[in-house]
Amino acid sequence: MVTDHRKQPRRRGEALHAAIFEATLDELAEVGYAKLTMERVAERARTGKASLYRRWPSRLELVMAAVYSVLPDPADVADTGSLRGDLLALLRHTSAALDGAPGEAMRGLLSEALGDRGQAATLRENSQGAGRRMMHEVVRRAVERGEVEAGAVTPRRLDVGQAMIRQHFLFNGPPIPDTLIVEVVDEIIVPLLGCPAP
Amino acid sequence: MVTDHRKQPRRRGEALHAAIFEATLDELAEVGYAKLTMERVAERARTGKASLYRRWPSRLELVMAAVYSVLPDPADVADTGSLRGDLLALLRHTSAALDGAPGEAMRGLLSEALGDRGQAATLRENSQGAGRRMMHEVVRRAVERGEVEAGAVTPRRLDVGQAMIRQHFLFNGPPIPDTLIVEVVDEIIVPLLGCPAP
Amino acid sequence: MVTDHRKQPRRRGEALHAAIFEATLDELAEVGYAKLTMERVAERARTGKASLYRRWPSRLELVMAAVYSVLPDPADVADTGSLRGDLLALLRHTSAALDGAPGEAMRGLLSEALGDRGQAATLRENSQGAGRRMMHEVVRRAVERGEVEAGAVTPRRLDVGQAMIRQHFLFNGPPIPDTLIVEVVDEIIVPLLGCPAP
Amino acid sequence: MVTDHRKQPRRRGEALHAAIFEATLDELAEVGYAKLTMERVAERARTGKASLYRRWPSRLELVMAAVYSVLPDPADVADTGSLRGDLLALLRHTSAALDGAPGEAMRGLLSEALGDRGQAATLRENSQGAGRRMMHEVVRRAVERGEVEAGAVTPRRLDVGQAMIRQHFLFNGPPIPDTLIVEVVDEIIVPLLGCPAP
DNA sequence: TTTTAACCGAGACGGTACGTCCCGTCTTGGC
DNA sequence: GCCAAGACGGGACGTACCGTCTCGGTTAAAA
Numbered sequence: 001m002v003t004d005h006r007k008q009p010r011r012r013g014e015a016l017h018a019a020i021f022e023a024t025l026d027e028l029a030e031v032g033y034a035k036l037t038m039e040r041v042a043e044r045a046r047t048g049k050a051s052l053y054r055r056w057p058s059r060l061e062l063v064m065a066a067v068y069s070v071l072p073d074p075a076d077v078a079d080t081g082s083l084r085g086d087l088l089a090l091l092r093h094t095s096a097a098l099d100g101a102p103g104e105a106m107r108g109l110l111s112e113a114l115g116d117r118g119q120a121a122t123l124r125e126n127s128q129g130a131g132r133r134m135m136h137e138v139v140r141r142a143v144e145r146g147e148v149e150a151g152a153v154t155p156r157r158l159d160v161g162q163a164m165i166r167q168h169f170l171f172n173g174p175p176i177p178d179t180l181i182v183e184v185v186d187e188i189i190v191p192l193l194g195c196p197a198p
Numbered sequence: 199m200v201t202d203h204r205k206q207p208r209r210r211g212e213a214l215h216a217a218i219f220e221a222t223l224d225e226l227a228e229v230g231y232a233k234l235t236m237e238r239v240a241e242r243a244r245t246g247k248a249s250l251y252r253r254w255p256s257r258l259e260l261v262m263a264a265v266y267s268v269l270p271d272p273a274d275v276a277d278t279g280s281l282r283g284d285l286l287a288l289l290r291h292t293s294a295a296l297d298g299a300p301g302e303a304m305r306g307l308l309s310e311a312l313g314d315r316g317q318a319a320t321l322r323e324n325s326q327g328a329g330r331r332m333m334h335e336v337v338r339r340a341v342e343r344g345e346v347e348a349g350a351v352t353p354r355r356l357d358v359g360q361a362m363i364r365q366h367f368l369f370n371g372p373p374i375p376d377t378l379i380v381e382v383v384d385e386i387i388v389p390l391l392g393c394p395a396p
Numbered sequence: 397m398v399t400d401h402r403k404q405p406r407r408r409g410e411a412l413h414a415a416i417f418e419a420t421l422d423e424l425a426e427v428g429y430a431k432l433t434m435e436r437v438a439e440r441a442r443t444g445k446a447s448l449y450r451r452w453p454s455r456l457e458l459v460m461a462a463v464y465s466v467l468p469d470p471a472d473v474a475d476t477g478s479l480r481g482d483l484l485a486l487l488r489h490t491s492a493a494l495d496g497a498p499g500e501a502m503r504g505l506l507s508e509a510l511g512d513r514g515q516a517a518t519l520r521e522n523s524q525g526a527g528r529r530m531m532h533e534v535v536r537r538a539v540e541r542g543e544v545e546a547g548a549v550t551p552r553r554l555d556v557g558q559a560m561i562r563q564h565f566l567f568n569g570p571p572i573p574d575t576l577i578v579e580v581v582d583e584i585i586v587p588l589l590g591c592p593a594p
Numbered sequence: 595m596v597t598d599h600r601k602q603p604r605r606r607g608e609a610l611h612a613a614i615f616e617a618t619l620d621e622l623a624e625v626g627y628a629k630l631t632m633e634r635v636a637e638r639a640r641t642g643k644a645s646l647y648r649r650w651p652s653r654l655e656l657v658m659a660a661v662y663s664v665l666p667d668p669a670d671v672a673d674t675g676s677l678r679g680d681l682l683a684l685l686r687h688t689s690a691a692l693d694g695a696p697g698e699a700m701r702g703l704l705s706e707a708l709g710d711r712g713q714a715a716t717l718r719e720n721s722q723g724a725g726r727r728m729m730h731e732v733v734r735r736a737v738e739r740g741e742v743e744a745g746a747v748t749p750r751r752l753d754v755g756q757a758m759i760r761q762h763f764l765f766n767g768p769p770i771p772d773t774l775i776v777e778v779v780d781e782i783i784v785p786l787l788g789c790p791a792p
Numbered sequence: 793t794t795t796t797a798a799c800c801g802a803g804a805c806g807g808t809a810c811g812t813c814c815c816g817t818c819t820t821g822g823c
Numbered sequence: 824g825c826c827a828a829g830a831c832g833g834g835a836c837g838t839a840c841c842g843t844c845t846c847g848g849t850t851a852a853a854a
Contacts, residue, residue: 010800010849034309039840048801053842108309111232111302114371124369156381160358163365167357170368171322173312183354187395195393197385208818208831237809246832251811412826430705435814444827449816504705507628507698510767520765552777555761556754563757566764567718569708579750583791591789593781604805604844633835642806647837 011047020045020052024066025101033063033108060112064122067105072097074130083142083193087161087185090134094165095181099174102126107170131162139193151196161189209245218243218250222264223299231261231306258310262320265303270295272328281340281391285359285383288332292363293379297372300324305368329360337391349394359387416441416448420462421497429459429504456508456515460522463501468493470526479538479589483557483581486530490561491577495570498522503566527558535589547592557585605641614639614646618660619695627657627702654706658716661699666691668724677736677787681755681779684732688725688759689775693768696720701764725756733787745790755783 011019023045027036038059042049056062078089098106106127113123135158142148164184169176209217221243225234236257240247254260276287296304304325311321333356340346362382366374419441423432434455438445452458474485494502502523509519531554538544560580565572605613617639621630632653636643650656672683692700700721707713729752736742758778763770 012799012850016800032309032313034313037840038842042801046801048803049840049842050802050844051800054799058842104309107312110308110368111230111306114305115230120369120371128369154381154385156362156378156385159365160362160386163361164354164358167361167365170308171318171326173318180354183352187352187354188358188390191393191395192386192390195389197389210819210830214831235809236811240832244832246834247811248813248833249831252830256811409825428705428709430709433814434816438827442827444829445816446818446828447826450825454816500705503708506704506764507626507702510701511626516765516767524765550777550781552758552774552781556758556782559757559761560750560754563753563761566704567714567722569714576750579748583748583750584754584786587789587791588782588786591785593785606804606845610805631835632837636806640806642808643837644807644839645805648804652837 021066021069028101028104033105063105067102077134077137083147086138087189091161091181094131095176098169148193152193154197157192219264219267226299226302231303261303265300266324272332275332275335281345284336285387288336289359289379292329293374296367346391350391352395355390417462417465424497424500429501459501463498473530473533479543482534483585486534487557487577490527491572494565544589548589550593553588615660615663622695622698627699657699661696662720668728671728671731677741680732681783684728685755685775689770692763742787746787748791751786
């Protein structure tokens, strides 16, 4: 319950931090990044703007921090025993991660983050990092299993799946249809890893 | 008396339209989409805000129209005589198109356009349409030439190249390194079109 | 009927003139001078702004002209046979004249007309002229009748009645209560004209 | 960073209030009520429009408040020892009050204030209130002194002087000639108070 | 336990841009 | 030619937020 204005014990540190993140993510979900304002986040978190600026110097960084705090754990990549199964699991994980605050934020942050080299790097890491590492792991296991030849693996090829998913999300919005994921795996990634790179 | 004292006859219709587009694209190049304001565009085009709003109901639509007006003509896709040559030409064309106002706009528009179903469709068409059609044509020719078997062609596979290029642009900004293009062609598209889809 | 937009024979000269005055007076009555705009008058008269500006250089002059055209004829001052009767008739005439477009206009014009010496004079003439002349005539007759001694008449004394009525109208708006008129006549004008000026 | 770089500590409350009134009165004096804009008042007071609207919901109320703050104190009415002397002093006081911001404002406010019953009442009180109270006091003293018989005093008669002065001011602008004041006293008020009301 | 300093909420502040209305001028067709 | 219609360059409106600042009150740690 958020609308109760009677005196409650004043929040500090962790509790306030969490309340602000919650308000930020709620706003993100309701109005999107473009229309998210510090004013409304503060009001929603029942705090003052100063408490936001004391912690994050800009909307961009507040949103990045809030989203980061809620990013699904890359966790151990599900090992389904087959390359195809692992790939489907992985892309579905990516798809799920995008479908919510993180996706909405990524969309909006793209144009603002570029201005700051460091922010851009953080955004990249949050958006692409886990996916890349997971893909690397999945393919490593497939090579170990003998499903894939090491010569077929290149960095670019590891990126193709995520690129297709993210691309679709950015231009079409959520949700990502599962048929897309299946097609990407069956028509693109699996065949690619089946033939040697030049 | 409040009005302007300029000498040149007042601009109307086409001439004004063009001046506004020019101002919009200049602003886009200088400050980016996020910081582009109607106020400054009007000032830069030496007109009033009303003349902007009379034509486009929002910043989003003004920018889309301005960018659309300057999109490089997909035109005839260079026919280099080989699939690989055509693909390189095509992706370099896409890369060049992104490296300027259209790219800067696409980045910023992504988060705002999604709110309006129609705007999103327009953005997709402007951003992906030409690329897809060109890719379709290039591959059609390769099939005719016998370089590629018709069974290897699927809609998803035609999208892979553009997805990789756009992806890199969005997260890393311009310019797109040519090595990326070459790798995408040699490690991904050509091999993919060399093996049948399932 | 004003709302019919179907083709009617185009108005010119007199007819257009009259239509504009009508629109002006209607606007004056509905929204008052402060909120009367050339734009709305033109629309209401189903003409273009240029046709207004071709005839009157400003809102002030349009309104003055429109009001002037409708000012009640000072006419011959009713001769009731007694000073008191004449005075009551005269002030009621003034009161009636104020209660409508002329009054509403006078109110608003006061602050704008001062800027232009000529306009101010016109406003004074339209607002006070007829009243003064009528008062002069009424008192002249009373002197002739022997009701009033010539020595009791001065320009200031002739203005008192109108000043009281106009004053009340300006600060309290219409309508002017008849008791006010009666009191002004009985407590002020008649006694004043009954004692000699110093 | 967008904010101001001024050195002096930001003004608040009283200080800002006063600065805004000063700016308002200066604008009133320079361009008049009709051309006074919130934009220029804010600029002149070196603040933002929001700080004006936070305090007064409209130009009308800002101007009324500013003028009210500077109205000469009705204070104790000068006691010159004679009715005539008191009346001259009083009307000269009124005349002086009109000849500045209060007069300029009154002129412009007349047409706008009528729309709001409350504003109209405030305007009346500010414009006529003090004058009426002072006149009441002056006449009370004259009655005490035996200069005037109580039966000669009526509310209307107490208003005549102010009405004549204000009338002249509204239609002719400042300054009010002293001969007018003298005539009003000698030809109108003094004689009136010398004969009984009916 | 009391003091005290940091932190909190609230919101005023100087400022930018918004999208709208109207200004007074100018241009275009049509009658 | 004059008319209607309305585009044009521009000024001001009243609103929403920006990022900074100031103001009391808590409230947790230091004394």
